Amino acid sequence: KNEVEQSPQNLTAQEGEFITINCSYSVGISALHWLQQHPGGGIVSLFMLSSGKKKHGRLIATINIQEKHSSLHITASHPRDSAVYICAVSRGTGNQFYFGTGTSLTVIP
Amino acid sequence: NAGVTQTPKFQVLKTGQSMTLQCAQDMNHEYMSWYRQDPGMGLRLIHYSVGAGITDQGEVPNGYNVSRSTTEDFPLRLLSAAPSQTSVYFCASSRAGRIYNEQFFGPGTRLTVL
Numbered sequence: 123k124n125e126v127e128q129s130p131q132n133l134t135a136q137e138g139e140f141i142t143i144n145c146s147y148s149v150g151i152s153a154l155h156w157l158q159q160h161p162g163g164g165i166v167s168l169f170m171l172s173s174g175k176k177k178h179g180r181l182i183a184t185i186n187i188q189e190k191h192s193s194l195h196i197t198a199s200h201p202r203d204s205a206v207y208i209c210a211v212s213r214g215t216g217n218q219f220y221f222g223t224g225t226s227l228t229v230i231p
Numbered sequence: 232n233a234g235v236t237q238t239p240k241f242q243v244l245k246t247g248q249s250m251t252l253q254c255a256q257d258m259n260h261e262y263m264s265w266y267r268q269d270p271g272m273g274l275r276l277i278h279y280s281v282g283a284g285i286t287d288q289g290e291v292p293n294g295y296n297v298s299r300s301t302t303e304d305f306p307l308r309l310l311s312a313a314p315s316q317t318s319v320y321f322c323a324s325s326r327a328g329r330i331y332n333e334q335f336f337g338p339g340t341r342l343t344v345l
Contacts, residue, residue, distance in 0.1 A: 126273065152330045165321060165336040172331065208273070215328050217262045217281070221273035 125149045128209050128222035135229050141196040143225045145209030152215075154192050156183050157208040159224070165208070168194075199229045233257050237322050237337035244312040244344045252307040252340050254322030260335070261327035263305040267291065267318040268339075274321065280305055281327050312344045 127146045135141050145154070156169040169176050169183040171192075176183050180199075185192040196203055209222040238253045256263065264279035276289030280299040294316060296308040305324075309316060322337040 124273065153332070155333070157336075164338040167333050167335075170331060170333050210274075212332055215330065215332075217264075217279075217325060217327055217332060219274075219276075219334060221275075223271060223273045 124222070125220040126209055126211055126222040128207075128225050130225060131223065132226045133228070135199050135227070137200060137229055137231050139199050139229075141199050141203075141227065141229075143194045143207050143209075143227070145192045145194070145222055147190050147192075147209075147211050147220075149211065149213060149220065151211040151213055153212050154185050155210040155212065155219075156192075156194050157210060159206040159208060161205070168207075196227075201229045201231050204228050235322055235324050235335050235337035237320075237340050239340060240338065242340060242342050244309070244342065246312060246314060246344060248312050250309050250312065252309075252320055252322075252342075254305045254307065254337055255303050256305075256322075256324040256335070257303065258324060258335065259302060260324035261302070262332075263299065263322065263324045264289070264334075265295070265297065265305070265307045266321045266323065267316075268321060269318050277307065277320075309342075314344045316342065317344045318342060 129144050153172045157165050159165045180197045182195040206224040206226050208224045235256045261282045265277040266274040275291050278297040280286045286297050320340045323334045325332045325334045
């Protein structure tokens, strides 16, 4: 059983659409992380959060600690948002990470 | 700062060959780790290190060795490559001992074992 579950696995959207990717976890965490991986590319950190909500540009991440659930929203989606989005949780002293399997997002012009 | 660097970017091996994947970071991070990424699976931890001279096994260590002689470098050795080790390998680093820790990833090494 995965400690971190993401949905959907694959997502196709039209440019301009509002997108939501969900993440549920089953363990106690120090923080929840959203990562982005472009095709053939490396992995970069988008958000690290332990409560509430964070916003960077068109990206918003929320977390509900009681429900062990987080969402990543993309407003006014653009083809350059096409990537794999990975949810991860860190535990303990913050170095132990568990990763979801990722959501592959394709935004069509 | 270069961040986390990995070499090579691509590698093809024959079954039974050995090789070393290089990883270096210039952020003075104590914690370094190696992951493999396979289709349909999340990143899986191979080995990690909490500082120079200290290494430990992760979830999938078989067939791999690591060493950490300096803070900066954390090479991953494949002892006798097998087709099951075909994967994309990522090295990552972060500060140790902090509850809220961001991991910094290298660009990855795509390895094919024939």
